Amino acid sequence: MAEFNTLDDLEPGQRVLVRIDLNSPVEDGEVQDNHRFDRYAETVRELADSEHRVVLMAHQGRPGRDTFVSLDQHADILSEYVGKPIQFVADTYGDDAIEAIEGLSAGEILLLENTRMNDDELPEKPPEEHADSEFVETLAPYFDAYVNDAYSAAHRAHASTVGFPLVLPAYAGRVMESEYEYNTGVAERARETDGQVTMVLGGNKSEDVISVINNLGDAIDTFLVGGLPGELFHRADGKPVGMDVGDMDLLDDQYAETEDTLANILETSRDQLELPTDFAFEDDSGERAEIALDDITEKTDPYLDIGHDTIDSYVPIIEDSDAVFVKGAVGVFEDERFADGTVELIEAIGRTDCFSVIGGGDTARTLKMYGLSEDDYDHISIAGGAYLNALTGQELEAAEVLIEQATQTA
Numbered sequence: 001m002a003e004f005n006t007l008d009d010l011e012p013g014q015r016v017l018v019r020i021d022l023n024s025p026v027e028d029g030e031v032q033d034n035h036r037f038d039r040y041a042e043t044v045r046e047l048a049d050s051e052h053r054v055v056l057m058a059h060q061g062r063p064g065r066d067t068f069v070s071l072d073q074h075a076d077i078l079s080e081y082v083g084k085p086i087q088f089v090a091d092t093y094g095d096d097a098i099e100a101i102e103g104l105s106a107g108e109i110l111l112l113e114n115t116r117m118n119d120d121e122l123p124e125k126p127p128e129e130h131a132d133s134e135f136v137e138t139l140a141p142y143f144d145a146y147v148n149d150a151y152s153a154a155h156r157a158h159a160s161t162v163g164f165p166l167v168l169p170a171y172a173g174r175v176m177e178s179e180y181e182y183n184t185g186v187a188e189r190a191r192e193t194d195g196q197v198t199m200v201l202g203g204n205k206s207e208d209v210i211s212v213i214n215n216l217g218d219a220i221d222t223f224l225v226g227g228l229p230g231e232l233f234h235r236a237d238g239k240p241v242g243m244d245v246g247d248m249d250l251l252d253d254q255y256a257e258t259e260d261t262l263a264n265i266l267e268t269s270r271d272q273l274e275l276p277t278d279f280a281f282e283d284d285s286g287e288r289a290e291i292a293l294d295d296i297t298e299k300t301d302p303y304l305d306i307g308h309d310t311i312d313s314y315v316p317i318i319e320d321s322d323a324v325f326v327k328g329a330v331g332v333f334e335d336e337r338f339a340d341g342t343v344e345l346i347e348a349i350g351r352t353d354c355f356s357v358i359g360g361g362d363t364a365r366t367l368k369m370y371g372l373s374e375d376d377y378d379h380i381s382i383a384g385g386a387y388l389n390a391l392t393g394q395e396l397e398a399a400e401v402l403i404e405q406a407t408q409t410a
């Protein structure tokens, strides 16, 4: 267990600056509800109930992207989950922000504007340099304490994640605590488990999958591969799948970059990999159809899910497992027609009494979308990049800063 200072160490009734991560999918300018809101609602409610003046910082998207929007919608969605009003100010640390912060009473909550709309936030810099920024120097004096609950942004050394903990007493929020403990512990848990340890690997980034296999290959017995990496491994093995057709332009570029590594993994670790034996695609009438790998002579349609033969062969492996970890969806679960693979594998994990961690950020949405009960799993991660970093043993700088500060004040 990491040696953080936590909310249990925070005296009630303080002025608290809290970094959370509400970064969400945005469709046609509309922020999509997701697990991050209900998770953070618990931290925010706990802080407000302890009579703190709660000021929230969060980011949305990156400058230049369509998802780089104001946090005004986030305030409304979060407020619904918290069950209390959340004020919003369209300013990050200027006069309007300060005025709103000073106007707060005990137990009230304020969300500041998208912290990436402030130029001091984004450069990746050492904590000491961020602590010297105008942003941190201006805002910090209005607070007694800083809480970092943004585990999913903890791999970013930004002002709001690593600057404030150097100048204010720093605490880990509830999300940070549990995400750090479970995700960082995956490798250890996998190595300690005596029985079968399985990992479901999917998604749309073969580099992620490669780095997980390279880092956890000694700890995981079987990787159940789906998503685009499932096709790419077959292509590296000379099968007629794994290339772009139609509008898709993801696979060929990824293959060019990872071809040698995929072939190398096939050569060294083939017996640890289960690859799809059939795929689902959209037929001419817009329905889900399936085709066996052995029947494919030339790929003519994008494959959007693993097929049912593959699901039927993966499920018993999950049922025989003592620990199962998930990184990435095995199909385009956002479309109900192509959610079978992801949902049926996650359901199978929920039915067994194995130890289970489900991630990353996109995949965790499956549970909410398809009404699966969170209680059936040991941990559901709401992190994407940070989850991958944790699985592959890379440092999460913002979490390390919190631990260092806790050690210094112990």
Ligand SMILES: Nc1ncnc2c1ncn2[C@@H]1O[C@H](COP(=O)(O)OP(=O)(O)OP(=O)(O)O)[C@@H](O)[C@H]1O
Pocket (backbone or CB within 6 Å): 202, 203, 204, 205, 208, 226, 227, 228, 303, 304, 305, 327, 328, 329, 330, 331, 332, 333, 334, 359, 360, 361, 362, 363, 364, 383, 384, 385
């Ligand atoms: N066969 C496929 N074709 C296209 N996209 C796919 C396919 N299978 C899975 N995906 C997509 O992969 C995405 C999830 O992949 P990703 O690697 O991003 O996983 P994640 O770890 O859950 O999320 P993130 O890292 O983005 O937080 C989903 O949006 C899903 O639609």
Ligand SMILES: O=C(O)[C@H](O)COP(=O)(O)O
Pocket (backbone or CB within 6 Å): 021, 023, 061, 062, 152, 153, 156, 361, 383, 384, 385, 386
């Ligand atoms: O959604 C995430 O993974 C985090 O909010 C980090 O976002 P970023 O990749 O834009 O830094």
